[in-house]
Amino acid sequence: MCAALLNWVSNLFTAGNSMSIATYEEVLDLPNHPEKLLIDVRGVDEVASTGAIPTAVNIPLDQVDKAFAPETTSEEFQKLYGVAKPDKDRYIIMSCRTGRRSQMALDTISALGYSK
Template sequence: MSVIATYEEVKDLPNHPEKYLIDVREPSELVETGQIPTSINIPIGSLEESLKLPADEFKSKFGRDKPSYENEVIFHCKMGGRAAKASLLAESLGFVNSKNFKGSWTEWAEKEGL
């Protein structure tokens, strides 16, 4: 079962560069809505492959160091469904601090007045 991340945790991420926020929506969805600050877009369909990339390839593809298995990694999507699947997938790959921002973009946009 996924650990749930709160809006407050996600809002505080710019103060925690050691934590990761991964948006598993499709790039076309981000064009429509925008994205949460600090998030990395890795669509759910390529998530497993991306999390298995060697560190140097991950960094060149996403512009950020690859998270270690111990880093906190929070997943979000539009409503939380894909994020829950992503969090479970990451856990199955050994990421022990995987979380699901259950409210995802919907909660973020509402609380940010977007």
């Protein structure tokens, strides 16, 4: 678990106006912070071939805009991703392999009003 997280930690970004990079310690401590949500925006095939991040919810980048759109209900989100749709002020951390998709996902949800 630690080696996989260390590889990804520099590519974990938090949402909001003051976007920041999540620390290794913060990611390791996520199981103790259910108020925080880790979203892996890699594709399903990529996750299957390289492994899932413990505690992460996989929402591929090409689904982020629809998943977080106002029209998507919490029930639909829950059915698709296994968790309730986060409130707009929930602390969200995005992850991918290099950081590029994480940044794009954060830009998308920030434009939809997500602030943390």
